[in-house]
Amino acid sequence: MTRLRALCLLGALLCGGTGEAVAGCRQALALGLDVSGSVDLREYRLQIDGLITALNAPEVTRMLLSTPSAPVALLVYEWSGPADQAVLVPWTRIDGPERLAEISMALAETERRDATPGTALGIAMETGARYLDEQKGCWTRTLDISGDGRSNLGPRPRDVRDAIGARGITINALVIGADAPAIGDQRHVEIGELSSYFRTEVITGPDAFVQTALGFEDYAAAMTAKLKRELDGLAISELQ
Structure with missing residues (x-):
């Protein structure tokens, strides 16, 4: 998100924006x-705990809480095979630190479900888009997909x-790979x-x-770097 686009959004609010937009969310x-x-289970926990850490990083928290009157709405879901999508955190508008604490607690209490081994990335994208269709009043809508491999089931991304x-x-995408994959370990596709x-097949807009994670x-x-990049320019001070 560029600052130019953020200024355009602010200008729309100042010059005849609807009441619904003002009362909505900024992202x-x-x-x-x-x-x-x-x-595996260890990697699952690293992913969940890593998201908690990122959401509570001081700069990310500052950006999330910067404009309570037009908060960020957050939803977290997990995906795997074609029938293995589940919401971990339903749509929550982060209008104060207590909401962020509630999200962190919900994630911390999450346990690994049984899931099929397939990677239905296209279905995961469609699922996330359907969730975002529930938030059409937000100024911008962003789908974040984390993944450590290529799609092998369902529609192509x-x-x-x-x-x-x-x-x-x-x-946007967060790609999880490794610099030096172990021999025979098919999970770790060379990061480049x-x-x-993901750049060619997945991202759009x-x-x-x-964003890459080396393991x-x-x-x-x-995830911290990714959230900072996505939220930058949307942290707008209270309108005078």
């Missing part, structure tokens, strides 16, 4: 977490991406190749980008 963020068969983008939804795949141990730092 809807749907975070899709990969829990496919390539993600490239076949659903453009239709999602046409609905005004931006898709996997990033290129103005300023869409791919699940790096997930917290990567």
